[in-house]
Amino acid sequence: MDLNQIRYYLNLAQALNFTEAARQSGVSQPSLTRAIQRLEEELGGPLLYRDGKDTRLTALGRDVQLEFMRIQASLDAISEIVDTSVVGKRRRLAIGIATTIAPAAMASFWRHVLAQLPMVELQLLPMLAGETDAEVLSGRYDMCLLTDPPGPNVKLAVVPLYREYLRLALATTHPLARKSVVAPAEISGEPYLDRLHCEFRSLLIKHFMDRHIVMRPRLQSEREDWVQQLVASGAGVCALPERSVIVEGIVVRPIEGLDLSREVSLVAVSGSGNPREVRQILTMAEKYRWNG
Incomplete structure (x- = not known):
């Protein structure tokens, strides 16, 4: 089974017409037919009923369609990540925020970040009870705003912002x-x-x-x-x-x-393995006049 077979089958399951599915897939009808036949052989059962011009999915065909749709959704998500991280279209950063940190002291800084990094999208997410800097190391968040600085850890970059x-x-x-x-x-x-x-x-x-x-x-x-x-x-x-x-x-x-x-700090994973935009935001935070 290959990715082309998945794409061909999804087009066919939607169109229920071999000619139209071949057109959508950008291949000849014989090529699409052979690909579907190989898929049925690999899966061990018919995916479609063929009765003259009437084509409809079997029970197995409907189940396979649902699973292939999930696979296609994952592939689309991967393509978006590649576009964001490799091609450089946009970088979406997830930032966890301790629930007791109010926005007033932070708004002008994040406005500055958005102005300086036009290709960055920020997701500001409330941290759940019990979540700590460990969520940064786990990859749940790209960065965190915390009210208590974490203990010394070479894996973390910690930028103190202000004390209140x-x-x-x-x-x-x-x-x-x-x-x-x-x-x-x-x-x-x-x-x-x-x-x-x-x-x-x-x-x-x-x-x-x-x-x-x-x-x-x-x-x-x-x-x-x-x-x-x-x-x-x-x-x-x-x-x-x-x-x-x-x-x-x-x-x-x-x-x-x-x-x-309490000391409010910005925390991220340290090192060059971090996204370039995260390192840029950390540098901005270090230079920002938080008490200005």
């Missing part, structure tokens, strides 16, 4: 918004909205418990947008990295005595 501190987020109309620093005791009576994906949850709870303050969440959610929208509406307050505001109507203020921060 954990702050109290509250509505701009909230009375505490007038303060430059908020004391833990002032937060204790506020309805607290719990961001379940927050990297600092356990440390934040300990910070308040050490001061004999128990924060009882009125609401818990993995959805950053929902929590922030509720904060902006005045429904409560939450702890939020300072660059992570995505909803209008929120201000962030330092919490007295709290010094928790």
Whole structure:
């Protein structure tokens, strides 16, 4: 069995006419007929009923058609990869993003990337719970935006982008918004909205418990947008990295005595085996003025 036989058969199964299938396949009708006969011999059964001018698929023929369609889809995908990677038409890069990283601090950088690399297509994908830099090494993502830099690993290229501190987020109309620093005791009576994906949850709870303050969440959610929208509406307050505001109507203020921060990093596989475009983006990230 060869790829031409697959193509010929799919054309025939669609047209159910040897003359038309030969025309679509770019071969003579006798050549197509011989190819289909060899295919039937290799598979051990008839693929078509031939009754004069009437041609229809057998049960085996229908099953084979479905499998050949899957094979053809895979071949088409391979051709697209070749066009992208070898011929140089376009390069599609999958970038995993930790769910708590907000777009505001990143948007201008990726706009710069798109302007500088017009042949690149970006797929920005939310990373699932538990996914780490290991997903880069596995090939799931070409690059990752992470909130905790991975440990030393010669297989990884890590570019630190910026550091941001954990702050109290509250509505701009909230009375505490007038303060430059908020004391833990002032937060204790506020309805607290719990961001379940927050990297600092356990440390934040300990910070308040050490001061004999128990924060009882009125609401818990993995959805950053929902929590922030509720904060902006005045429904409560939450702890939020300072660059992570995505909803209008929120201000962030330092919490007295709290010094928790995270470093956002861009991570990719190191070495020349990486796509050229990935190496270019890493270089751009190193030179970009993240605190500008």
